[in-house]
Amino acid sequence: MRATLMYGAGDVRVENVPDSVIKQPTDALVRVTSSCICGSDLHPYHSMSRDSGPARMGHEFIGIVEGTGSEVSTVRKGDLVVAPFAISCGTCVFCREGLYTSCLHGGFWDNEPLEGGQAEAVRVPFADGTLVKLNVAEDSALMPSLLTLSDVFGTGYHAAVQGGVNERTSVSVIGDGAVGLLAVLSAKRLGAEQIILMGRHQARTDLGREFGATDVVAERGEEGITKVRELTGGHGTHVVLEAVGHMPAYEQAFGIVRPGGTISRVGVPQYEDAPIGFGSLFGGNITLTGGPAPVRAYIEELMPDILNGTIEPGKVFDTTTDLDGVPEGYQAMDERKSLKVLIRP
Ligand SMILES: [Zn+2]
Ligand SMILES: [Zn+2]
Numbered sequence: 458m459r460a461t462l463m464y465g466a467g468d469v470r471v472e473n474v475p476d477s478v479i480k481q482p483t484d485a486l487v488r489v490t491s492s493c494i495c496g497s498d499l500h501p502y503h504s505m506s507r508d509s510g511p512a513r514m515g516h517e518f519i520g521i522v523e524g525t526g527s528e529v530s531t532v533r534k535g536d537l538v539v540a541p542f543a544i545s546c547g548t549c550v551f552c553r554e555g556l557y558t559s560c561l562h563g564g565f566w567d568n569e570p571l572e573g574g575q576a577e578a579v580r581v582p583f584a585d586g587t588l589v590k591l592n593v594a595e596d597s598a599l600m601p602s603l604l605t606l607s608d609v610f611g612t613g614y615h616a617a618v619q620g621g622v623n624e625r626t627s628v629s630v631i632g633d634g635a636v637g638l639l640a641v642l643s644a645k646r647l648g649a650e651q652i653i654l655m656g657r658h659q660a661r662t663d664l665g666r667e668f669g670a671t672d673v674v675a676e677r678g679e680e681g682i683t684k685v686r687e688l689t690g691g692h693g694t695h696v697v698l699e700a701v702g703h704m705p706a707y708e709q710a711f712g713i714v715r716p717g718g719t720i721s722r723v724g725v726p727q728y729e730d731a732p733i734g735f736g737s738l739f740g741g742n743i744t745l746t747g748g749p750a751p752v753r754a755y756i757e758e759l760m761p762d763i764l765n766g767t768i769e770p771g772k773v774f775d776t777t778t779d780l781d782g783v784p785e786g787y788q789a790m791d792e793r794k795s796l797k798v799l800i801r802p
Contacts, residue, residue, distance in 0.1 A: 459802070460576030461514040461783050465507040469514070469784040477572060477580040482526035485584035487538060490595055491604050492518040492574045492800040493774070494786050495542075496634045497725050500702075502787055515575030515800075516542040516566040517607035519591065519600065523578070531585045537595055538588040540574065540581055541753040542566065542608040547586025557751035563587065565749075574607075575783055577802045589756045593764070601771025601799055602763045605639065609797070610759060610770040611752025612723050613639030613700065617647050618755075619746045620696040620721030624648030629685055629693075629713050630670070632700035633661040635773040635797045636723060638668055640698040642770060645669025646762075653685055653694060655709065661796055664772060678705065682712035693718065699747070700724045704731065711737040722747035774799040 460474045479486050492515050501512070522536045532538055544563035545552050551559040558565075563583055566572060572579050581587055591603055605611075613636050622628055628644045630637050633656025644652050645668060654670035655677075656662045662673040674684045686693060693715040699706050702724030710720045711732070720743060732738070738745055762768045776795040778786050779802065786798035 458577040459780050460573060461780070462511040463501055463505060463514050464510045466501070466503055466505050469502070469787045471780050471783055474576070475571075477576075477578045479524055479526050479580060481582060482528040483583050483585065484526045485529055485532055485581045485588060486523045486525075487518070487520035487540065487579050487581050487588070488523050489518045489520040489574060489577060489579060489802050490537075491520075491600050492802065493604060494575070494783070494790055494798040494800070495608060496636065496790070498787065499791055500725060500727065502791055512567070513570060513573030513576070515573040517604060517609075518574035518579065519604050519607070520579070521595065525584060529584045532588050532590055537591045537593065539591055539603060539606050539756065540579070540588055541611070541756065543749065543751070543753070544569070544582050545586045545753055546583045552586060555751060555754040557753040558749040560586070575780070575800055577780070587753070589753070599763060599771070601774045602769055603760070603771070604799070605770040605773065606752065606756045606759060606763070608752060609635040609773060610639045610642070611755045612636050612750040613641075613698075614643040614755050614759060615750030615752070616640045616698040616700065616721045616723040616747060617643040620698055620719045622647040622649050622696050624650065626695040627651040627689060627715070628696045628698060629653045629655060630698045630700065631655045631706045631709055632724060633658050633665060634700060637698070637700035638665050638773055639770050640700050640723070641665050641670045642668040642768060644698065646768070651689070651694070653688055655681055655685070658793060667772070677709065681709060685713040689715070692716070695719070696721065698723070702726050704728050707731055711743060714741065714743050716741040719744040719746060723750060773797045777801060
């Protein structure tokens with residue numbers, strides 16, 4: 458079968474690899490029908506060393522179950538399923554609390570070196586705890602939106618939930634990538650009236666407005682902070698959803714958060730050390746939260762609004778390709794020519 462491998466920074470190839478097969482009684486084998494490239498795939502695309510490659514890529518996919526191990530009971534051959542970006546057993550203490558990304562038995566797809574979603578097929582461990590059945594046809598026009606449940610929509614929603622967004626909170630969103638835009642949609646869904654989107658790519662911020670942003674601030678750094686403060690009576694917003702992961706975005710976040718407010722991060726931090734002292738978090742009684750989104754916890758909650766057409770998170774996909782076009786897709790996303798690339802293997 459064919460699959461995407463990253464050999465090092467900037468070097469993505471699609472090659473033949475051994476077929477994925479069922480190995481454990483709790484596995485399912487899924488033939489991938491839709492997959493995509495994630496903004497977080499761009500981090501290794503920038504920095505991966507050749508010694509650690511090649512790595513199988515992809516952690517967001519929808520597909521058809523081709524077979525199941527003897528202990529799998531919730532999905533069966535022929536089912537269309539969506540896979541979250543983390544594998545979870547569904548039964549351990551953290552899964553029962555809804556914190557699927559801290560599952561004691563699962564993990565991220567990176568820990569499955571022979572599997573990846575940007576491929577023709579995937580062996581899915583803990584199929585009962587990980588996969589969610591989709592009751593739609595394989596060729597449904599809803600597929601791009603349903604695919605966002607595997608990561609970007611659930612991640613944007615997690616940011617908003619962790620940040621405590623509700624109808625009484627004003628919200629800033631830092632980042633106009635897919636997660637940032639879907640954080641806007643999520644903040645709107647949770648009732649926020651003022652939603653300030655910080656981003657400077659106009660096609661994206663236009664989509665952000667469609668998703669519910671009331672204001673767009675294109676400026677960055679001190680200028681951006683000043684703009685947000687102007688829009689909020691000088692105080693900043695109750696909640697800041699940070700969907701980038703680089704240090705300037707974090708600095709922007711504590712620059713625009715209102716005293717007593719919350720910064721919720723879902724952009725994977727590309728730093729370990731960051732200010733938390735009087736001038737950043739402590740002085741304003743700021744809460745810092747966020748982390749990898751346990752998207753499995755949100756799929757059933759978010760799916761009905763996609764199925765009934767209330768929301769269309771799949772609008773974040775602006776490019777579709779087959780497996781051959783995946784290396785180009787990485788390049789297009791890296792150069793910000795494409796917002797998010799949908800793959801139909
Ligand atoms: Zn992702
Ligand atoms: Zn678990």
